[in-house]
Amino acid sequence: MSTIDLHKVDRIIARVGATPDAVIPILQAIQDEFHYLPPEALAHVCTVTEVHPSAVLGVSTFYDQFRHQPCGKHLIRVCHGTACHVKGAELTQEAIERALNVPDGDDTDPTGAYTIEPVACLGCCTLAPVVQIDESIYSGQTSGAVESMLRDFERRQQSAGAAAPATPAGGAQGTIKICLDSCCVANGCDKTHAALAAATSRYRLPVIVERVGCVSMCHRTPMVKVVTPGGETVVYDSVTAELARSLVDRHFTPTGLWQRLRRGASNLLDVFAGEAKPPIERREVDARDPGVCGFMGRQRHVVTEHLGRIDPLDYEAYIQHDGMRALNRCLDGELTGDEVIHTVVASGLRGRGGGGFPVGRKWQIVRDAPSSTKYVVCNGDEGDPGAFMDRVLLESFPYRVIEGVCIAAFAVGAAEAVFYIRAEYPKAVTSIRHAIDQVARCGLLDRMPTPNGEPFTLTVRQGAGAFVCGEETALIASLEGKRGMPRRRPPYPSERGLDGQPTLVNNVETLANLPWLLRNGCQAFKAIGTPCSPGTKVFSLAGKVKRGGLIEVPTGITVRQVVDEVGGGVGEGRTFKAVQIGGPSGGCLPASLADTPIDFDALQHAGAIMGSGGLVVLDDTDCMVDLARYFLSFTQDQSCGKCTFCRVGTRRMLDILDRICAGEGRRGDLEVLEQLSQQVMHGSLCGLGATAPNPVLSTLRYFRDEYEAHLEGRCPAGRCKALIDYRINDNCIGCTICAQNCPADAIALTPYQPHVIDEAKCTRCDVCRGVCPHDAVDVVSFK
């Protein structure tokens, strides 16, 4: 019995296509429609398209995105990225499951309202731990905070439909700018934006409330920039929705007498009702603020040029800020393809996706390849947990990325370029699609020369949730509608890639370097950073640092400068322990090596890698064994399953690490782990397996004592649940907050008496420590 409307499937196929390579978009569209993949729909696809049944089976079970079971009304996605992990994402997920009474081993609550799904990384690392419910992202969701998050979501459901910002009819008095990127929205920018819009429209103020791109200082969002009627610019940080009216009142006055009277009366009423507006003055950011100077002082904006100043979707604004000048020089015949490549080679630009391969050399190979059909692929499958640079670039700088892609296509002689963007980045997809439409409408693409005179096309393809697709051969397999399995190189994609044709695969950040580079020349580029890795690198600075955010720094800057000067160091009372650079392919550098300059070669030498740019700062409460286990659990879960060393080897490494973290380590485990790591590193077919052991090897190298402590039953950082206990210390005044919040009833309600935790009942969920206002809960580990 078919319970679904197959006409819907037919319409999807008519829209998306019926060729074998369309299988992933078809499945994505079916899932958008039905929220899962109904078997009847899949059978129908096999009947009416060229897609083979085995392809549907293989593809639909390879990618994380696809569900074969119906899911609850709302989808809760708990981020397990690195930054979220070190801030307790596992405890957060457990707390949500508890709050919703999700049965063990299930992912949906008994009422069918919510399905909970762990995700590798939502790319909002500075706001960790992060949870997404449907379209709403919530930041700072520690285990004690989830109840209020769920209440907030329920409330929002009931009062859907916020005020849309109105554009003033007459001349504008001024502008209010606010970033609406994914991560800012997670911190409440959308609420502030709506409140600002409401406040301005209430008294018909002639003020434009404008969206701008990333402001980079995630730790201070929502950030609002006001351009006053007098042309002065004032910046505010942490502008919650409640502060919106105060902010508007401070700078703008209603034009008509009636509106002014209305506002005066309303403010008076608020005073009587005891709802005085909170003072906005305190949130004003002085440009000489040491926090701002420190954060910005070391940065150099090449890729993130004009950061936070222009509306990312406004093509005119991009053009006014030197946009498309570099590409126009190519299209106007001022530069030939060879000259472009010559400049790129001379600049020494290296790929920013992780490997650091010389970009110019790759371009030359593709240009020289004997074929009239060539492709450019912009790799936006940023899957590393703890990294979100590419997402921000795509969301906030879409035109710059497009310009870079077009320059690359021009240089290598490609008539088609594809953006491959990770499924978890819907806003980035919207942003790029919008930008492509604008660029096409303005006729820019028509001016692109192509080998056979065919029209130049830019297409967007969405990934479907597979980290391995960041590897170029797997990415190409995915574009061809296959399981994202890497293949052995050579041949490299630059010789034989998409559909067997020469294909240039470059990462988003790499391509976003091109406009600046061509405008300013290779000498100016080489003047930035170190000789062997010239230019800048964008990092997502997150973890236990005071000032997290998206940063762009010249290479050669030391780890210490990034952590202390840009990031403001670790929290009060904590000590800086290590940085994790390069995500699951990278390693941990201890504080003692913090003077290592950040460039490709120096980092590799120290056992980390530049990677795609995740930089997570760790303090003394972070367990290095747990961190290695965390990365291994990620890579082994993301292994495509093709070669033995990666498929089984990483799992066996994880088994050993699980054992060690559970206090069940055995003598000889570390030696087996080390040997297996070496063999997995040297024996895996692709980069995923070959780099998967790095987090293990680097922590074994610098933090072996912590591993040995675990073998003795101790977790020095107090993280590994099996090796720790919670204790109440003398600070306890008997306020009962911990007892009231304990989900396991492990603390008796004893007012004015020091509380005691029943170790047998305690599940180590960390709620008591989070809610205690007196710092009276300690974590101890001794056996």
Place this chain on the structure above:
Amino acid sequence: MLRITIDNQPLEVPEGTTVLQAAQRLGLEIPSLCHREGCEAENACQVCVVRVDGNPRFVPSCSTVVRDGMAVESESETVRAARRTAIELLLSDHAGDCAAPCKSVCPAHMDIPKMSDQIRRRDFRGALETVKADIPLPAVLGRVCPAPCEAGCRRKPHDAPVSICLLKRFVADVDLEREPDQQFTPPTGESTGKRVAVIGSGPTGLSAAYYLRQRGHGCVVYDDHAEPGGALRYAVPEDVLERDILDGEVDVIRRMGVVFEMNKALGRDITLDGLCAEFDAVVLAFGKVDALDALGLTVQTGAKGVLVHRTTWQTDRPSVFAAGGAVRMAKLAVRSVNEGKVVAASVDQYLGGREVVGVPGEFSVNMGRLDEDELAELMYGKSLSQRTTPAGGLGRGFNLDEAVDESARCMQCSCTCGGDCRMRRYAGQYECEPDRFRGTRRKFKRVYRPGQVVYEPGKCIACGLCVQITRRAGEPLGVSFVGRGFDVEVGVPFGRTIDSGLGKAAAECVAACPTGALYFDQPDDPKRLVPLRVSANTKRTSA
């Protein structure tokens, strides 16, 4: 022609040759599981890795095409360790027993599932040959053996173990009831001209003589008693072991040309030195003696008995071997019988001028305890009958119908690869430890319909060959990898059967499968089948 070196050995090969093929030209076997001539390289198993030009990375030799001047490293310690790890990783996730546990547990490693199957098909003579390949005295042991094999039987947790010992006794008894010239007497092989003296005619000595004669060596058994049999005759009560049974099985050995010199005591009538002068080799199998010194042995001895090499049973005097109670306290006759078999192999190696290694143990994985679901997989299609008790009482053994009924209870749990498993062979060659990385194991599953392709996903190593072969053959349904990473397995679209997925390409897929994950069920000739109640209560669709 391109000049390359493999482990510093130079050779010339034509362009387009892979490293794997080049190595074959040197007579070097690089192990490989996912490689198949005529198929595209899968690069999955990574068992065939080599290193090239000093690069520390391991690359699959099956898909590495030689370049002029290439220096290949194949048999170095590092490369062999990587291959060994690759195999051990695959074994760590392998859901299957190479050998049925009963066979592994049996001290004589008798092929019990084969015997059961032969009895079920009423091939009693064949069954006896199977038994006697490992146990020369099955009628005797069928009465005295405590049957450790039955404790290992996979059927035990389901209801009760197969009555293995009585089955063995049944085929032996059937044979002994025949006229002597009709009884199974193994061929003795071409005479080698060598002569071996065996001292002691207990289970060890009889067994040694039995296997030595089959290898063509002349054999004289000395014993200080009047009748052969040792402890079997003089320590086992007659109501347990009827003497005519013992005599019958000794007579078979006698008919093979073994000479019995009775009433000859070592140290009194004969000496070791004297025998050594007369014979090419001597086997000391005199059982337990109280005064070892009185025997006048001119080999090293310890407190418990003669000192021998642990696996070859050779003494410090190369031509003298010892086994059974002469070496250590012997409690199980079946173990003594096995030692006689091993010592015979060692003596044969010694007499043939070969390296003396005894009988090297065969590599085997064992999946340990099974859960209920896994047991149900093994029970599918098997007889549901309870363990048979002989109608005439335990002392009488099975009658024919009882034996056939009971034999059908055997779950045939050994790997049905039929011994043709490349992974097992390489695991033996590389001395793999199957438990080195043992972690969570997949569940044992067996997906099939009788008479069709049998698929055991737990033995699949995800080599990808069947996926490739069905795709190339244009199968309308085909098979595909399902899932990702560690949990990946081969499945059929729409939950259809494995047969419909493999279609016409089934035979090639079965031939290509490097382990016992895919094979054909061997259907019985319906006319010879015994009607039975069989189990069909488990689901029978592909994954």
